[in-house]
Every structure is written in C-alpha cells, then in structure tokens.
Amino acid sequence: MDRDWVLHVMDTVSGFSRGETGITRLALSPEEMQARSYVTGLMQELEMRIRVDAIGNIIGRLEGTDPAAAPVCVGSHLDSVPEGGRYDGVLGVVAGLAAIRRIIKEGHTKHPLELIIFTAEESSRFGFATMGSKAMAGIADLKAWGKAKDSQGIGFLEALAAVGFLPDQIESASRIGEALHAFVELHIEQGPVLEDAGLPIGIVEAIAAPTRLKIRVEGTPGHSGTTPMDSREDALVTAAQIILAVREVALSRYGEGTVGTVGNIKVNPGVMNVIPGLAEMWVDIRGVDHDSIVETVQELKDEISIIAEAEGTTVAIEVLTSDKPVRLHQSVSAAVEQACKDLKVSYRRMNSGAGHDAMHMAALCPTGMIFIPCARGISHNPEEFAAPDDIMTGIDVLTRTLRSLAE
C-alpha cells in the first residue's frame, strides 16, 4: 500500500533524532546525515541518479522520455529546529519521493523529474536560513557564512568539510543559467488557516518576508524600593507599551496580511530589586505586501517616539533585516489548481507567512507551493502534526501537478 509506505518512511526519518523531546536533527548533524543516507537509499531503489553539490544539496534525477527537456523539480529539507516536529521539511521530501514513485509505476513523463533535498533550511544551527537553496540560486553570502558558527563553535564551512562536502566550491552549486522547467514544494502550512477553514489544500501565491528590528530602550536603573513611582524611567514599562503597540499597529494592517511579533525581550540588570535600566526586544514584522510592511514599520516608529517621549526613556531602533516578499508563479499555481479540480479536492489560494526554499527557487524557474493543514497551526514544536488523510491528499495533488508540468 502506497499510504503505508509513506507513513513508514515518515516514521523512519523521525527515528533519526537526538534527545528525548520532539525531533532534533540539526543541519549537517550525524542525525541529519543518517536521514540523508536513508532517503538517498530510497531514491537509489527507484533507480534515480544521485548527485550532491558542493554545499550538500542532494539532487536525485529520474530521466524523462525527452532527453533534451528541462527538469521539473520537487523538494524540501530534512534538517529540523531543536525539539521540533516530524513534518516540517521532511514531508516535502517524502511527498516528492512518493509522487516520483507513483509516476514511475504509472508511466514516465516527458521532462525529467528531480527530487532536491536542500542543505540547512533552518537557521537554528548556523544562524542563516535556506542556505542550500540560496547557494543553488547563486546568492550564497560567502563572507557571512564563512564566519557562521554553531553554539559549539563549529564553523559552517568546517561542518561542511567534516561530512565530505566542498566548502571552497560553494559557488559551483549555483544553477543560474541552467534550464529548469519548474519547482514545486509541498509543506505543512505552519499556521491555522487551512484547519480553521476545513480545507485540505492551500495554493501559495506569495511568501512573506520578514523585516526584523532590534529595539533597545534605555531608562535609568534605580532601587525598586526607594525610587518613587513618579520619578522612574523604567525601561521595561516603556518596552511593555512598545510590545502592545506592535500588536495594535499589526492588527490595524491585518487586512493587508501583515503581522507583527515581539519574540524576545531581555532586561538589564534583571534583578528583583532594581528598576530595569535597559530592555532589548527583537521584533518580526512580515507580510506579502512590501508597501504594507514599510508602512507598518513607519507607523510603529511613530508610536514608539510618542511612548519614549512620554516615559522619558531613550529608544533606538536597529533594522536587522528587511527582505522583500516573493510572489510565486501563476503557471505553477494554475497547475496545482487544475490538479485540485481534477481530483475534486477543495482548496484556497493563500500566502505563506514562513520562508521556504521555494522563495529562492522562484528566482531560477517558475515555482509553486502546496500547503496541507497541520493541527492547530503548531510547528517547530514536538506537537507538530499532520493527519495521514491530509498527507495523502497532498501527495495526490503533488503527483498530478508534477505530471501535468512534466508532460
């Protein structure tokens, strides 16, 4: 049974994990290398031709009936965040393999098919996300990556070399100028939209890009017992108002698909008997409409000025990153939509709030993404769950999409 095979492969990959809680399979770790070997073995069973590029992206190719045709690519990643879930990334790899397995059984396509397993999609280990797909898209940041280290002090280049990849040839992983016919990535939604709507498929139109701010509030430290309430310049009280302003501003722009989150705050000196003299916050603003993001950030800056002035504190805002949202391609979305219609599967068009390897592949060739629901939108967490029925529906839609693109 096809379904049993898929669930067995998913289970087996989940076994390559470190620790007791959830899935920990960091990029280039022994656990990820084991998962790569296992999936590579499955590709070889299907008589796919395997090559690994300099940064460790695995490309498994199934030839089509036309030797001159450009490949239709599908793929995702096998690395995870620490204590993450079983589905993020892995499902896209396994779904791609399952689709190719069906296509082999049901008759080869004209175009070749390629299953790509990207290196280091998660930023957890080295601080940079989607490194493999960036290298493939020719936008490797060799200077910054050369300095990237994990929490153990192991450098990214060192880690690549240690498992036999070629850190000094990363630029050779670029496929710019190569004819690629299309790229499709299947992924769990990582949000609650499909589950809430009771829909099994989301067709991604655009991938949101984050603007990341570091906000530093300087107040005046003082003794918590001896400083009257009306002579305080409490950095944390200012920070609290900024946290609420982030929400208010994002809520007011919600129709534009822009969201805002304060993910972390640190206080100095951070002891019970001292009024906080310093608070630092990390803010993530993202959406698919670049103008909306720019306006949200500006509106937030205006709000912060008002708060800081009223509180007598000093606030500095540093823009850490400001990426542009990526639109995916109508030609691929249309193929996914037609597959849904043919299979009588309900769907909606939607955006992706999270980044994916697909956003870099979109610079190389027509690209699309297929989302399936995950329970309560939870991801990057041991509780991450996708229902087997939804997984199989996703594979049905992916298979039909690949076949139509590759015919």
Place this chain on the structure above:
Amino acid sequence: MDRDWVLHVMDTVSGFSRGETGITRLALSPEEMQARSYVTGLMQELEMRIRVDAIGNIIGRLEGTDPAAAPVCVGSHLDSVPEGGRYDGVLGVVAGLAAIRRIIKEGHTKHPLELIIFTAEESSRFGFATMGSKAMAGIADLKAWGKAKDSQGIGFLEALAAVGFLPDQIESASRIGEALHAFVELHIEQGPVLEDAGLPIGIVEAIAAPTRLKIRVEGTPGHSGTTPMDSREDALVTAAQIILAVREVALSRYGEGTVGTVGNIKVNPGVMNVIPGLAEMWVDIRGVDHDSIVETVQELKDEISIIAEAEGTTVAIEVLTSDKPVRLHQSVSAAVEQACKDLKVSYRRMNSGAGHDAMHMAALCPTGMIFIPCARGISHNPEEFAAPDDIMTGIDVLTRTLRSLAE
C-alpha cells in the same frame, strides 16, 4: 582635619575591590576580608576592644564612664553587590567610626559605644540579605543558609569556615536578652527624595518590606509569520499588560508609600520567529503600610484575571516572600531630630524603601536610621555618589545623636 581623615578612609576602603567597574566586594571575599582588617586596625588605633562573633559580625567596643550601662550601638556593612558603589554600607561603618573618634577626643559618654560591622548584608553572594543582623537578632535561618551557595558553588557555611568564623555556632551570635541601649545606622538614601527636596538629612520612621511575586503566563507558541493576529495567545502580550498594570496599581496607591516594580522577564522560546508561549516575570511590591501592600497585591491579582481572560492565556501567581514592614523607634528618631535642630540642619522624616540591618536590630533595642542624599538616587551602581559636605553633615548629626543617647 576630620574631613580629610573620613575621605581618606572611604577612599582606602574603595581600594579593596575586584575588577575594573565600580566596587565588587562580595561578602566574605578576599576583598571584604581586607576591608574588615583595615577597619579593625583603625578601631584598634582608637583602643577599642574588638570581638568577632560566630557569623563574623565585628563588634568594636569603647567603654563608657558607667561600667554597668548598656551599649549604644552604631554600624552597617562592608560587603557590596557586584559592580556596586563606594558608599552603600561602608559609609555607615566609617561614619560610626568617625563619630566614636570625635567622642573620644571630646570626652567619653556614660554608656559604652559599639561599632558593629555586619556580615553579608547584601544578598548578592549567597542569596540571603542581612545575614549577620538576622543572626544577631536570633532569626538565623540555619536550614536555608546551610544550603546557600554562591555562583561558584561555594557554600555559605564553607565560606564562613574558610575565613575562620564558626558556622556550627551561628546561634551563639544572637544577642536576644542582652541589654542594648540603642542602635543607629547611617546610610545613603538610595533614592532621590532628599536630593530632590534639597535636604541633607532624612530621619527614617519605617523600613519597607517586599512582597515578591513570580508571575508565569502561558500562551500558545506559534510561527510569527503564519499565525494570524486574531488567533494568537501571545504570552508576552499578556505580560506587557501585566507590567503596565503593576505600575497603574502602584501609582493608584502611591499616597500610601507603596511601590511596584517588574524587575525581570524571561520569554520562552525567545526566538524571533516564534510567538512567545511562556513569559515569566519577577515582581517586587513594597511599602511601609502592610495593609496597603496586601490590598495592592489583591488589586493586581484582580487586574491580572481580567487581562488573562481577555487574552485567552493562563496566568499563575506565586508569592515568593511576603515580609512585614518594620517601624523604627520614636525615642531614637527624636534624638536624631533634636540633633538636627541643635545643629541647625534641615531634615525630613521619611521611610526607607530598601532593607537594612537596622530592621533586625529593631527587634533587639530602640533603633533609628539617618539617611543622607545620594546623587540622582542611584545606588548598587558604579555611579553611586554622596557629596563630602553631606557626608560630614551626616557624621555631625550621628555624633550628636550617639552622644545624647549615650549620656
């Protein structure tokens, strides 16, 4: 010159410090032991008789003209917080010594005088404050102190033994039942009240006690890009509202002298692309009116319930400590006030927001405190500063107070 001697002694004690920033002279550290030796030497020059009790409190005694009279005590501590200032504690010791030095020159009192240097007033090293004065007041918490360790893993009892004190006889440091005539402590205010009012002396009527809460907010972690603004249960957004509620409730009770501070917050997972699932806050509520503190905490709990319900998050409140404020004695305050009047020094009666050794001495004998201003209320900080003129005014008032109490 008396003034030169005081400033020279203050400077010399400041030299016993570790590191480059501010003063670091942790309890029982080599630096504090050096400061103790230096001050003990000064007491010996004045032919005071020195004894050291089991917990290391140093008691230097100058006999009076009546061998049967109970001693009038003065004192403070020599230990500091990490990267603290030059005045907290030290000034009370040096001022006491300067006062005794004057009294020797100007003619002995009827009652003996004792200068007490208390062990471990700051909680920085072992996690417990005012350990020496607690032991003297017979309220040593032997069970808890037996487990107390510093950040290097050195136990409090071990540290006492290492410098020659007697950890297994701590109870013998109690002076319960012993006739003590009075205790006076001079200290920098550690708040901005005197400086703002342009007054050189504060007479302390009560010492505030802290009620400390740990507030834990549980929300639901989620991806910062994929979770719509209206389906979030963001623990940090709830926490921000609680931080503002602490301020609002404390401001509304300000006339009662009660203040409230959130000194620290920690967020989990605390990464930029995840909505905080957990936020923990440490709150310090203190004042000199116990009923006001109780009502403030209750009002805060009510506010928190409303916030938590509106946000769909769960909030747990743990009361870590809840001490009662300490009233100081009118007989001693009156002596300080008369000294101010005699010397034509302006003053105000006020409360202490910070804890001091005096609050435990108040259980043994009539006790008072004299505050002098410190710049911008800053304490526990390298910028801590008290003006030499204010220091000398404080010593004048202290000397006259001790003489009148000891006559």
